[in-house]
Amino acid sequence: MKLPISWLKKYIDVSWAPEKLAEALTFSGTKVECVEKKSGAPVLEIEVTTNRPDCLSILGLAREVAVLTGKTIKFPRIKLSGLAEKDFSVKPPEIHIEDKKGCPKYTARLIKNIKIEPSSTEIKKCLESMDARPINNVVDATNFVLFEMGQPLHAFDYDKLAGGKIIVRRAKAGEKFLGIDDGEYTLDEKTLVIADAERPVAIAGVMGGKLTEVTDRTKNILLESAYFDSGLVRQASRKYKLSTESSYRFERGVNPNNILPASARARDLILESTGAVPAGPVVEKGDFKVVKIKPILLSLSRLDEIMGMKIPAARIIAILNHLEFHVKKAGQDHILVTPPSLRSDIYSREDIIEEILRIEGFDKVPAALPVTRHSETAIQDPQATGILELKKLLANLGFNEIISTSLISEKALVNSGFKELNRAQKITNLLSAEQEFFRPLLLPGMLQSILTNVHQKADSLKLFEIGNRYLEGKEETVLAISLYGNLEENWRRKNAASFYDLKGIIENMLAVFKIKDYQWKENEPCPKYENSSSLEINGKKYGTLGVLNPDILNRWDISHAVIYMELMLDGIFKKTSEQKTVRAKVLPKYPLVRRDIAFIIDEKISVQSLEDLMKNAAAPLLSEVQLFDEYTGKNIAADKRSLAFSLAYQKETGTFTEEEINALQAKVSGALKNTHRVEFR
């Protein structure tokens, strides 16, 4: 909302420099975004918040200025009684309100024998300072009053109104309307319109029609001043994409007490420019009942408590009186406060506290550190804190954290191997096709990030992201982590990242978060992963770790292998009270004995199964079986591999004898021989 200082000065004496005024307004809640100079005259550009529709007028803002400067306002005098009012030679127009809820009050006034000419220089100047284009004396008068008082008005060419009547109704579905902007609109039955006997002549509260607009040849006008339901105006404005000074004000709330004065004021301005012409009395329709505002009871001590500062009662009452609030003392500690009708935003004690505090100055409140009592059980969201810890852990392990967008395109989804699009949710009011889906998995973002860096010639990457995915109506927090290129790259060691590296990192991570009962279940090759394994914790699947299928990498133009895991985090982090505490075990009295065993075996037999086999064979004395070498190549058949394990035997009751150890080794090798074709080394 613009506030030209020259226009403001019509109503209030302002001696302050524009910058000083701007600061005072800003710090009392009426934010001045900048001070512009229009043809040398200062204009304040004001951001009016939605709760202060009363500030969408020059007089409304003048009220704020009056409170701040202590000066009084000179309200424009309205000639409510004049010769013109009594001219009953002018037949009042016919008004019908069919939609009483949509239009609780409609007033119309007829003015005849008008000479349409340009407005006075004064009026033109005022309108130009608001960036409004002057048109003619009638239209300008309506716009002037809209800006001055905040009441939108409209003037119709009376002779163009079919049947000389006004009907306030809902449009019929499909009715056509030509607006003054030359736009053709097809109306729906929800839209509230002003119509004549034949067709709609205005979208109520939004815009007038071209066919009934005031032109150079207009002789008689009908001046409308009404109250329209803010919801209906808002709906129409959204639907037809029409935002006007009128609709903006109706949407936010117009003061019904202004309806008649605004109509009279506009009449006065028009008569000023045309001289005395027949002007009929105003016709009022609609029984709008202005709700009587209930006084609000306020406890002064409670007020001080909430503000955290004591303001003397006299000052509080003075501030409220300046704001046109009525204050009555009600006992030692209470006051009864009645806001003025123009403040439709004041309902409760808190609204009044804000009024007092904003005028007194928020800066006057001292800063205090609150004394709080601690709640008995601290609010613990182990996931919120656990995730921050996990991020630090991964950063320390050499990973760079990425954040990719949650909204992705269909192309990105399909190229990441996600085909069942009906399991993901689309955005209905999307801004671009790039943001069509809320991601059901984090892989697309990871691949995009790898690609971005590959384009910048990166050849090894260790990336992770922790974020949310939305799949089949469930939102889950997951970790997406990948290895690309070399795991280590320095002048002493260059080793390509492998499946096992990421597996090790995940196991490392699980250990840090004290998760011990997990299993890796091997998967069959699938379209997404060449090789993969699923992680189950307590029997529930939490994610899959694998080497991405080159098919997918090709679609992204990524040349090296990508090892990737998406791990669900919900349920992983436990409250400290729920964590299992380690019970210290007594250290074994007798040392363990290590022996190695190595053999060549069919490469398809899993190490896991061999470990289980060996453990069972020498149970319970075989406490550790650890793979320490795998060898393929020279001297080994193509479909076989050589495996070497380190076995650790442990006895509680004493030291092992050589014979005992040999017997145990024999059990192990025996079990291996009996189950598989092995060649010992």
Added chain:
Amino acid sequence: MIEALKKLETELRGEIGLASDPEKLETLKVKYLGRKGLFASVSARISEVTSEERRFAGQEMNRVKRVLEQMLSEKEKSLESGKVFSAKKIDTTMPGTSYAPGSLHPLTQVVIDITKIFERLGFSIVDGPEVETEYYNFEALNIPLNHPARDGFDTFYLENGHLLRSQTSTVQIRVMETVKPPLKIIAPGKVYRPDATDATHSFMFHQIEGLMVDEKTSFADLKGVLLSFAKDFFGPKTKLRFRPHFFPFTEPSAEVDIFWETREAWLEILGAGMVHPNVLRTVKIDPEKYTGFAFGMGVERIAMLKYGVEDIRQFFENDVRFLRQFE
């Protein structure tokens, strides 16, 4: 003879510095303690000593011998430890080898720095879902349907009718539904607004929300907590400025600027206010008994100010050359 013994001590002390290698030391050893050494020849003169002095002379001989032996053995040890092993010399200027350090995303760093400050003030970190309902994102926050107040809070909608939260204030409601005062929470998270993306706007960004509700929580408390945070995060000379504003879920409401020394300017950083009684009533907290304050800040904006990042889009491009600057 006794003087001669003492003289041996002094002489060896003088000569021992010159024994710069094991060979020279061995020569010295033989000179003083050898079969035909100085000590032996001086000791032989014990016959010159009177019978009364003999006992004392004997003790002196033992003492001096011990001293000589000790000096020689200490020197021997020090020569040993200074021995240079003949290993091959390596070029120690070559780069150290280890896994390259990783990095937290700069937005995460800001979140951690900010939440740490509030944790010290007794706030607990909590989080909530990004996909929300009309109720949590609007109604419960005193933003009724079809109200102009909704204009500032455009949201993305999903096919199934849910929406993507446009502010982290939704977490306030979720927490207050289950936890009753006294409570202090801080909630960082992603929010979404259908704004066109440019250098300073992104449709997806991060906010940190704070909430405190107790029996006598006041506006002064709000100022105190925010001032404490600002000084901790931006520097001890930081100043705060509160301007009255409007949010549907707080009353009174304020926009908060900080005066940042580094920039010598006032910058809008936070929105804050006293929790609106309607919001408290919705979560069944009695506004007559309890009051609270809430505040929210944009993480990207703060990160851009703190780190001098000029384009918000860099945060989501994930170029490691950018990310690695924050190791």
